[in-house]
Amino acid sequence: MIPVNSLQRHIQPLADRLATASRAVIDSGYFVLGPHVQRFEQAFAAYCGVRHVMGVGNGTDALELSLRALEIGPGDRVAVVANAAMYGTTAILACGGTPVFVDIDPATHTMCPKALASVLATGPIKAVIVTHLYGRLADMASLLPLCRKHGILVVEDCAQAHGARDISGTRAGAFGDIASFSFYPTKNLGALGDGGAVATSNDAFAERTRQLRQYGWSAKYVNELAGGRNSRLDEMQAALLLELLPELDGWNERRREIANRYSREIRSEALALPPACGGEHVAHLYVVRCKDRDSTREQLASMGVQTDLHYPIPDYLQPSVQGKADASPLPCTEADARSVLTLPCFPELTDFEVSTVIDACNRL
Template sequence: MPLRAMNDLVAHNASLADELSDAVMRVLNSGWYILGREVKAFEEAFAAYCGVPFAIGVANGTDALELALAGVGVGRGDRVALVANAGGYGTSAVNALGAVGVYVDVDLDTQLIDASALDRVLAGADIRAVIVTHLYGRLADMAELMAVADRHGVKVVEDCAQAHGASRDNRRAGSFGHVAAFSFYPTKNLGALGDAGAVVTGDAAIAERVGRLRQYGWDRKYHMTLAPARNSRLDEVQAAVLSVKLPHVDAWNARRIALASFYAEAITHPKVALPAVDGTSYVAHLYVVRTTDRDDLAAHLRAEGVPCEVHYPYPDHRQPAAGDRYAGVSLPTTEQLCAEVLTLPCYPEMSDADAEHVAAAVNRWGA
């Protein structure tokens, strides 16, 4: 039976409909809609979930990256190391600050930033910070990457937009770097009913700075002490919604991992490379396979009633908006991945029969 879409958000929210409705009505009836009790309660709960003392709610995940970078002192002209295969969100944040992106190639198997390549980049340029993106729900090897960054005196910003709840050695994504950014876009492992984000950190000074930067640079109302700042505030409705959903994230992640584990066993096509399923360090935000004939596989799957997408087809250093700025940059693994990756459906409300249909359709390709 065909799947309706890559994600079924109606089904995702249906089981919590009464609680979500109550949360929205609680905010409506409170008369307080910006930076009130709901935001404070969610910030405290999410910080505790991540295992850090501080969380600062903001308007969306890209703002969270920008404010996290600003929180560790990145400004105009500073260089920031980052990957180019993660959809451009890090690049957008770097550009918004007037900083300069320095791209680092990735590992073919994990599709995450390559520690050796990062070491070479940090040794060869004056870098202020590095964004470590936990792509597709896979937690990077933060012990190795923090050692590299520490050796060069570079601040680490974790991009956790796709890794809510991913953990290794009982530490969750967001608790390793100097600061971390989360998105709560509706399709995320923890998603709002619109745009929302957060910055988390264990550093009180960074938390205080980000808290001011998200609201005009105020230290008190109408008194601006930091620049450049912005208006980027998590609203009360989204905070209340996220508070309802947060206790369910681990169960949703477990279902995602179970589906990914099923795919790992059931998909046997010799032309399709599958991602490793590494327990809780991979929370399967996206289940991304690779093949050298992606367009043909995608057309076959859609004909079989299986939706699929490409995350992400255009490397940042080859985007038209970059002009010829990175014409001399070569990132062979990044460019290979952007030509080969294809995302299959993987979300908590998928049935076993749905997953079987997807796997069987992949295996029938070319038959």
């Protein structure tokens, strides 16, 4: 079976380097917020093109702390898409805010600027979480001016888009007021455990995030900010990420190469494919649409191709959200939930495996 992803294949070639980095942490005697975290924060900030990066415990904490750094709290309405597995919605609810769901552009799976404009006409919005889904940058050229016009803060959710860049070279995480990243092992830049980061060029937001990730302290045992967390990227994960970061652009290029082969060579009428991509897309996932998803999955499995679903339930239909948000139906979001299907796409796929996936799809 050709897998959707294989972490063993991804990490094994780097095993000796990672073991050496792990030993350096063990020998250092520093395990939390030490020199490796500082070095990684500096390196990742330079990579993203921002002034500050703060390592945190995971990507969902990064989203929540981003919102708290912007002082999102009870009663604040925050716009967000509903097709990204609840992470943004979870962070909004954790802050006491109210999610206001925005439909997607069916061409990109990301927030539709026209849909956002319609939502803004319904009442005040304090912030917008813009999710760069599946590795593709959202339409920041349209979304940012719209938010600026209305004085709305912009949080980028970059959990699936490490390294994605627009035509000017601006990378994911450097467009909005603040950004969140996940380093979950399956991400384009993944740790060997949980991890996340908040990125910003705003000095005040950075300082608030540094306090919030460690109990809200302004000094040791002085809890100045409400809503603080124990959420810190540990030294071990930071040391490993320092080894992996230089490989990221090469991995992204291989992902794009695979995605573009799929888009060029899959010709099955049973599948609707995304367009070929450039630097704006780092192909975290290769997601197609199909009319009869269950049957398509069964057929591909019978031909040795594993698939997955990202994501089958809109946030506003999740049991935990009932009664906590506007549940107005979003037609494009719901169409995605019924039809999306993920094909194998990770850097270590061989050319033969890619050809096998293409052949299987063309036999549908």
